[in-house]
Amino acid sequence: MSAASATSSPPGISGKKPRVLADLTPLRTSLDYRRLWIGHTVSWLGQAMTALAVSLQVYEITRSSFSVGLVGLCALVPLVVFGLYGGAIADTVDRRKLGLASSAGLCLLSVVLAGAALAGFHRVWLLYTIVALQAMCAALNSPARTSMVPRLLPPEQLPAANALHTVTTTSGMMLGPMLGGLVVGYWGYQAAYLIDAVAFTAALYAMWRLPSMLPIRAEGAPAGRASVLDGLRFLATRPNIRMTFFTDMCAMVLAHPRALFPAIAVVWFGGDAKTTGLLVAAPAVGALLGGVFSGWLGRIRRHGLAILLAVAAWGTAIAVFGLTRNLWLGMFFLAVAGCADTISMVFRSTMLQAATPDEMRGRLQGVFIVVVAGGPRLGDFLAGSVADLTSPQVAVVGGGVACVVAVGLLALKWRNFARYDARSPQA
Incomplete structure (x- = not known):
């Protein structure tokens, strides 16, 4: 940006051409980021479907709203605990490998849910366990995935990337439960879980195509410690x-x-x-x-x-x-x-x-x-x-x-x- 354009811009605003709709520049300039965003968008939609399906299944088994409420508690504790330690792990290992492993774990857990539903094994304890393990994998996956973004994009594109992330999360929270209810209503719980498992292949593919993402350490910082x-x-x-x-x-x-x-x-x-x-x-x-x-x-x-x-x-x-x-x-x-x-x-x-x-x-x-x-x-x-x-x-x-x-x-x-x-x- 030239000095002239900088001085002519209002305080706090750059001299870029005004834009209204979401800035898609990160999706156009970085193929790795585009794959990562698409993979996360698709898998997040599947996760939202599964979250509703699990709540519906717990209620069908127990007929208890309290039991449904415990689903959230089963997810909250691992998210809090493993959120902190997942971040420390992401600062120690190759973040690409951590993202791959945690995405594969989430995919496998959806397959287990689908298999149990197909086999008629309807047990609340199993659903609670799977939800807790899903939260643990998500807490490992999120720090790894989000800390990759500044390595894939220049700093000036980070606001646009975070806005696109918001579109992913909010649209998933709105559309996921709606689609999950329709799928469960027409084809049963196993269909929602299988769709979720298939959706995770998009996230796995995106992680697989990324380059190695070892943390960049300051000079003199000890390796392997976070x-x-x-x-x-x-x-x-x-x-x-x-x-x-x-x-x-x-x-x-x-x-x-x-x-x-x-x-x-x-x-x-x-x-x-x-x-x-x-x-x-x-x-x-x-x-x-x-x-x-x-x-x-x-x-x-x-x-x-x-x-x-x-x-x-x-x-x-x-x-x-x-x-x-x-x-x-x-x-x-x-x-x-x-x-x-x-x-x-x-x-x-x-x-x-x-x-x-x-x-x-x-x-x-x-x-x-x-x-x-x-x-x-x-x-x-x-x-x-x-x-x-x-x-x-x-x-x-x-x-x-x-x-x-x-x-x-x-x-x-x-x-x-x-x-x-x-x-x-x-x-």
């Missing part, structure tokens, strides 16, 4: 990266009203289970739209400021949602919150990838998994507790306001975060 504690110590000395986690916790813990949607659907909107489904879907729709229309994000270079504004927008939208009693208006504000979350996620992920040395990326991606998996669940607990002690409105509105106040206090405490410039990333 301690989780070392990763946490590194994080403790990097305020900008630490802030990406703090701001996400503000949104997901303080202003996450998902657990209240069943009560809100009935009490506020006079609805039923279908109304609850609409409330749950609204943030996902907003998140998907945020990813689809993310082309402009690549022009932003003040990533820290963008995160602060996006998290504040999330909290504000949630608070306003808590004040409305019109269903469609409420869904609109939930969609706005979902869109804001996408913007925050894109820049948080980009900062984590760009400002972290390669030898630490796996471990910090492991911390990212823990925050992403644990934050919303803590938010569910907090919202439910506050609603029981006061009212759903106090929980929702108060949570949104608390989110905005908390992120404002964080911005005052660590002022350099708002000054973070993507052209010279500093952890």
Whole structure:
């Protein structure tokens, strides 16, 4: 970029040609990244189908909603535990081989589910075990896969790549359960599990075609050693990266009203289970739209400021949602919150990838998994507790306001975060 174009651009924005729709440049410029993205998109859709199928099968066996709820607990514990250690492993071994092994494990587990369903072996303990093992493999796979992306793309393409990742996750969460329900309804559980197993071949092929991805170590760093504690110590000395986690916790813990949607659907909107489904879907729709229309994000270079504004927008939208009693208006504000979350996620992920040395990326991606998996669940607990002690409105509105106040206090405490410039990333 020339000096003239740089000076003519507004503060915080590059001189690139304006773009509205998602930037597909990473898919065009890197064949390895394109394979990795397609493989993850296809396999994620299959995983979402399997997640619904397992929940349906557990309910059919037990007729207990509590038993279905335990499915999530079986997944959460391995995600948290192996998320941290999976990141440390990803900073020690060839990430390509770790991605291959964990993808093969997920594929094999889907085959086991399909075989058990075909054989008529319907046991809840088996389903719980498979879910826990799937979470363990996913916790090993994710740090390996995501830490590869900065090696496949130049830094200026990372926001676009993270926006494409958002399109994958949100579309999978929306379409996967719908397709899973149709497949189970017409052809049974075994069909959903077999489709998932076949879908993983796309991820396996993508990993297979990648070059070796050994971590790049700093000069003098010992080989074959990657301690989780070392990763946490590194994080403790990097305020900008630490802030990406703090701001996400503000949104997901303080202003996450998902657990209240069943009560809100009935009490506020006079609805039923279908109304609850609409409330749950609204943030996902907003998140998907945020990813689809993310082309402009690549022009932003003040990533820290963008995160602060996006998290504040999330909290504000949630608070306003808590004040409305019109269903469609409420869904609109939930969609706005979902869109804001996408913007925050894109820049948080980009900062984590760009400002972290390669030898630490796996471990910090492991911390990212823990925050992403644990934050919303803590938010569910907090919202439910506050609603029981006061009212759903106090929980929702108060949570949104608390989110905005908390992120404002964080911005005052660590002022350099708002000054973070993507052209010279500093952890």
